[in-house]
Amino acid sequence: MPHTLEPLTPAYTGYALDRVRESAPLVQCLTNSVVTNFTANVLLALGAAPAMVDIPEEAGAFAPVASGVLVNLGTPHAEQRTAMVEAAEAAGASGTPWVLDPVAVGALPVRTALARRLLALRPAVVRGNASEILALAGDGAGGRGVDAAHGVEAAAGAADVLARATGGVVAVSGPVDLVTDGTRRVRVTGGDALLTRVTGGGCALGAVLAAFAAVDGDRLATTTAGVAAYNAAAERAAAHAAGPGGFAVAFLDALAALTPGELAARKDLS
Amino acid sequence: MPHTLEPLTPAYTGYALDRVRESAPLVQCLTNSVVTNFTANVLLALGAAPAMVDIPEEAGAFAPVASGVLVNLGTPHAEQRTAMVEAAEAAGASGTPWVLDPVAVGALPVRTALARRLLALRPAVVRGNASEILALAGDGAGGRGVDAAHGVEAAAGAADVLARATGGVVAVSGPVDLVTDGTRRVRVTGGDALLTRVTGGGCALGAVLAAFAAVDGDRLATTTAGVAAYNAAAERAAAHAAGPGGFAVAFLDALAALTPGELAARKDLS
Amino acid sequence: MPHTLEPLTPAYTGYALDRVRESAPLVQCLTNSVVTNFTANVLLALGAAPAMVDIPEEAGAFAPVASGVLVNLGTPHAEQRTAMVEAAEAAGASGTPWVLDPVAVGALPVRTALARRLLALRPAVVRGNASEILALAGDGAGGRGVDAAHGVEAAAGAADVLARATGGVVAVSGPVDLVTDGTRRVRVTGGDALLTRVTGGGCALGAVLAAFAAVDGDRLATTTAGVAAYNAAAERAAAHAAGPGGFAVAFLDALAALTPGELAARKDLS
Numbered sequence: 001m002p003h004t005l006e007p008l009t010p011a012y013t014g015y016a017l018d019r020v021r022e023s024a025p026l027v028q029c030l031t032n033s034v035v036t037n038f039t040a041n042v043l044l045a046l047g048a049a050p051a052m053v054d055i056p057e058e059a060g061a062f063a064p065v066a067s068g069v070l071v072n073l074g075t076p077h078a079e080q081r082t083a084m085v086e087a088a089e090a091a092g093a094s095g096t097p098w099v100l101d102p103v104a105v106g107a108l109p110v111r112t113a114l115a116r117r118l119l120a121l122r123p124a125v126v127r128g129n130a131s132e133i134l135a136l137a138g139d140g141a142g143g144r145g146v147d148a149a150h151g152v153e154a155a156a157g158a159a160d161v162l163a164r165a166t167g168g169v170v171a172v173s174g175p176v177d178l179v180t181d182g183t184r185r186v187r188v189t190g191g192d193a194l195l196t197r198v199t200g201g202g203c204a205l206g207a208v209l210a211a212f213a214a215v216d217g218d219r220l221a222t223t224t225a226g227v228a229a230y231n232a233a234a235e236r237a238a239a240h241a242a243g244p245g246g247f248a249v250a251f252l253d254a255l256a257a258l259t260p261g262e263l264a265a266r267k268d269l270s
Numbered sequence: 271m272p273h274t275l276e277p278l279t280p281a282y283t284g285y286a287l288d289r290v291r292e293s294a295p296l297v298q299c300l301t302n303s304v305v306t307n308f309t310a311n312v313l314l315a316l317g318a319a320p321a322m323v324d325i326p327e328e329a330g331a332f333a334p335v336a337s338g339v340l341v342n343l344g345t346p347h348a349e350q351r352t353a354m355v356e357a358a359e360a361a362g363a364s365g366t367p368w369v370l371d372p373v374a375v376g377a378l379p380v381r382t383a384l385a386r387r388l389l390a391l392r393p394a395v396v397r398g399n400a401s402e403i404l405a406l407a408g409d410g411a412g413g414r415g416v417d418a419a420h421g422v423e424a425a426a427g428a429a430d431v432l433a434r435a436t437g438g439v440v441a442v443s444g445p446v447d448l449v450t451d452g453t454r455r456v457r458v459t460g461g462d463a464l465l466t467r468v469t470g471g472g473c474a475l476g477a478v479l480a481a482f483a484a485v486d487g488d489r490l491a492t493t494t495a496g497v498a499a500y501n502a503a504a505e506r507a508a509a510h511a512a513g514p515g516g517f518a519v520a521f522l523d524a525l526a527a528l529t530p531g532e533l534a535a536r537k538d539l540s
Numbered sequence: 541m542p543h544t545l546e547p548l549t550p551a552y553t554g555y556a557l558d559r560v561r562e563s564a565p566l567v568q569c570l571t572n573s574v575v576t577n578f579t580a581n582v583l584l585a586l587g588a589a590p591a592m593v594d595i596p597e598e599a600g601a602f603a604p605v606a607s608g609v610l611v612n613l614g615t616p617h618a619e620q621r622t623a624m625v626e627a628a629e630a631a632g633a634s635g636t637p638w639v640l641d642p643v644a645v646g647a648l649p650v651r652t653a654l655a656r657r658l659l660a661l662r663p664a665v666v667r668g669n670a671s672e673i674l675a676l677a678g679d680g681a682g683g684r685g686v687d688a689a690h691g692v693e694a695a696a697g698a699a700d701v702l703a704r705a706t707g708g709v710v711a712v713s714g715p716v717d718l719v720t721d722g723t724r725r726v727r728v729t730g731g732d733a734l735l736t737r738v739t740g741g742g743c744a745l746g747a748v749l750a751a752f753a754a755v756d757g758d759r760l761a762t763t764t765a766g767v768a769a770y771n772a773a774a775e776r777a778a779a780h781a782a783g784p785g786g787f788a789v790a791f792l793d794a795l796a797a798l799t800p801g802e803l804a805a806r807k808d809l810s
Contacts, residue, residue: 032322033303033306033322033573034306034307034310034320034322035307036573036574037307037574037575037577037578037739037740038307040574040739040740041738041739041784041785041788044736044737044738044739044784045737045783045784045785050574050739051644052572052573052574052614052615053615053644053648054615055615055616055617055618055650057649057650058648058649058650058651061648061649062647062648065647074322075322075323075324075325076325077325077349077350078325078349079617079618080617104321104323107332107335108323108328108331108332109327109328109331110325110327110328111328196314197314197315197526198311198314199307199310199311199314199320200307200310242523242527243315243522243523243524243526243527244311244314244315244522244523244526245311245315245518245519245520245521245522245523245526246519246520246522246523248311248519248522248785249519249785249786249788249789250785250786251785252783252784252785252786252788253782253783253784253785253786254783256737256783256784256785257782257783302592303573303576303592304576304577304580304590304592305577307577308577344592345592345593345594345595346595347595347619347620348595348619374591374593377602377605378593378598378601378602379597379598379601380595380597380598381598466584467584467585467796468581468584469577469580469581469584469590470577470580512793512797513585513792513793513794513796513797514581514584514585514792514793514796515581515585515788515789515790515791515792515793515796516789516790516792516793518581518789518792519789
């Protein structure tokens with residue numbers, strides 16, 4: 001990272017996108033059956049390389065080779081649960097940053113137990129909506145599945161607690177996103193409500209954060225950059241979309257077309 | 271439901287769509303791996319909330335909380351089969367309406383046995399093509415996988431038999447759809463052949479019917495309304511599509527843009 | 541096949557597409573969770589009929605009924621591995637041609653062992669990128685997941701060896717594709733780099749080759765025709781696409797719109 005570049009600035013966001021494009025990080029995804037396709041396409045559009053390696057024996061073997069790993073609990077069948085623990089342990093042992101997306105945690109028993117076990121393995125980034133972050137921190141009972149019943153700011157304290165517990169960063173998704181390392185909080189605007197009308201809008205962000213986690217530098221800054229890039233592409237896509245179907249297509253095109261210069265000129269961070 | 275509103279009319283169809291939009295029913299889907307993404311996006315475009323909770327221990331815990339449940343037998347691996355029975359039993363016990371989509375039943379042994387077991391749990395709605403309905407009623411050997419070898423009207427008697435056996439409603443998909451409660455039969459036009467050129471065209475309808483099953487009122491009327499809304503969106507999408515790729519995108523946009531007033535002005539029911 | 545038609549010519553490619561459209565081959569797919577939807581939509585757009593039958597007991601029962609079978613190792617969980625061997629054995633015993641797509645073989649232990657076992661069952665077609673073909677032939681250590689680290693021509697010798705070992709045909713995907721039966725090599729141009737920016741670009745080709753394998757005639761010619769048809773649709777789609785999202789949509793439309801006459805007029809084979 002250039003010494004003259006301040007983290008947590010639009011200029012850094014542009015720099016981080018440039019680094020992702022240059023390095024094409026290999027992102028291993030253990031994710032839910034609903035969003036695998038969209039997630040892989042989001043990573044490809046961004047300029048990263050997806051690898052959906054999610055079976056036991058392979059998941060742990062691959063994590064040390066990956067640039068980043070995503071563990072998303074959306075549809076955690078038994079074989080995938082084993083692979084998730086294996087991947088998180090191997091990522092931790094080898095220094096590969098990994099992202100935990102605790103989908104619908106709190107409301108459902110199997111994934112809630114798994115999320116607690118994974119949390120103890122110290123993910124570099126936790127990404128969820130407010131209800132999920134509250135539930136994971138032990139402050140809430142979870143939403144009704146994938147919906148967020150709580151606002152982002154209501155989860156800010158829980159996000160701080162989680163970040164300090166893992167030593168990592170927590171990103172709370174909502175109309176205005178919040179990213180915290182337990183000490184510093186950053187808000188990220190941009191984005192569009194159409195992201196909530198397409199399945200995987202949040203899940204694919206988890207994969208993008210795994211790609212940005214592979215960029216050298218302050219983890220709070222790389223995570224914030226990932227959120228900002230994602231939101232900028234969503235905003236751009238929404239400007240031309242007739243509805244959620246067209247938006248999903250335009251979002252992939254916008255991610256591919258997004259330039260570091262465009263990001264550096266935005267004012268989404270506060 | 272307003273007392274002045276006749277069921278099985280375009281006016282009721284418009285009313286039912288309005289109710290779906292107002293209540294945003296939470297639809298739990300246990301569905302096949304090919305169509306999970308499209309199904310979730312169809313529900314989101316419609317204004318419902320998808321929740322793909324399909325693993326044992328969670329499926330049964332979630333069904334009482336859901337507004338409706340879809341059980342689709344497209345790719346029924348062992349863990350999902352257990353979850354499907356669990357969800358159907360919990361839905362039945364708690365009064366959550368659930369939809370059975372017996373994909374390719376008759377032609378394939380594992381799902382055929384499972385379909386019979388699920389049928390005994392009395393789904394509120396069964397949705398299938400003519401070959402599937404004939405096979406499920408014991409009158410046919412099934413089609414060649416997901417294709418319908420038989421016409422809709424050839425399955426009308428079998429649909430009546432099934433509806434009387436379950437005490438629910440049966441919807442047979444085809445160029446003109448048929449919905450029956452074993453006594454009354456309704457035909458629904460609209461739709462477009464492009465729905466058969468996109469995978470999940472029928473499967474996602476099953477999820478839509480689970481969303482409409484959450485609307486208060488005559489189950490034959492709510493199911494008919496769901497079919498009519500789906501067909502209207504398909505017809506609208508096909509008018510602008512260059513092919514099956516563009517159609518799938520336009521269909522999601524059309525579902526999101528469809529208004530109760532537009533539905534109430536159509537003449538698709540007979 | 542008309543006696544006057546030379547295989548390995550554009551005229552034959554057009555004829556083979558016409559045969560696929562006429563016969564609507566039923567293609568059984570045992571494929572990875574990332575690309576099931578796109579693969580089914582590609583087959584439907586082409587004019588074939590997809591059937592994703594991939595569980596034990598059903599996979600082997602269905603293969604003799606299918607026109608062609610695809611076995612793709614992208615996310616080979618335990619139940620699917622059993623079904624894959626079952627399907628390959630049943631296809632072999634009944635004369636149904638089947639395609640092996642050894643995704644990321646070499647780099648990952650479980651699928652590598654499975655690929656060797658499947659290879660011994662003599663697939664009619666093996667499709668992969670250069671790194672996968674080299675690894676399968678024992679000449680390389682595999683790429684980094686789904687990426688090809690090697691060029692197509694570097695894998696030509698390995699492809700010949702594999703083709704002679706199986707008695708079938710091997711297709712190596714890249715900027716210029718190579719198809720060989722161990723004696724004769726054909727190169728196919730066309731296509732577009734955007735195919736590598738959409739997940740499943742290669743995987744869906746495997747399904748298309750299973751559809752073309754159902755056409756009577758020289759297997760080298762039918763496989764070459766499938767690659768040529770796929771590339772022609774990709775080239776046509778790329779001409780109008782703003783990015784990878786729009787490309788995937790346009791590709792399905794282009795496959796559906798592609799005519800035998802258009803293919804017969806191209807000059808992609810050498």
